[in-house]
Amino acid sequence: EPEVTQTPSHQVTQMGQEVILRCVPISNHLYFYWYRQILGQKVEFLVSFYNNEISEKSEIFDDQFSVERPDGSNFTLKIRSTKLEDSAMYFCASSRDGIPNSPLHFGNGTRLTVT
């Protein structure tokens, strides 16, 4: 069964540095998402992406964050000038379409640790 893959599985960075989290969504899926989960807290929506542009974003997704689909397979989340509070598990997800009952397929996540 096709799956969403994320790299790296764990990223450690120093405060103020930039990180890029990478994802390869399922190939015939059209909608892509980033969520994050701070330890012990709920899974929070960051951004959705469709047709090479952002379709929705949360208030968390400010100018520090950006997403890109640089080629036909990768979907990246860039975090500029990382802060301690950016430490979290970041999940990429994709869905075949954006209809209400269409489930998301998640990757295994990237654990970001900012020191």
Add this chain to the structure above:
Amino acid sequence: GNSVTQMEGPVTLSEEAFLTINCTYTATGYPSLFWYVQYPGEGLQLLLKATKADDKGSNKGFEATYRKETTSFHLEKGSVQVSDSAVYFCALSRLGETGGSYIPTFGRGTSLIVHP
């Protein structure tokens, strides 16, 4: 706004015990409802879903019924196994602010620990 509320965990059970994890939602209109499961070291994966009132979603012995009158979608299983130990997330699908796509909104997750 649209949100889901799940019971606090962890829920600790013995093998073969009956499981209920409560979930209630707040939403405008009639959202689709989901349960996702996260096994250790893995991402979330869909467990079951229901798209309209009185629908029952089921999978792997788990089931949940979409109750509009009580705005609930409680997860149940008659006899849990050690392998069911995981974190369970209730979710609803809401239309995004710009109307561009439907965005699943998740609860906090409920950890289930099943002992032999």
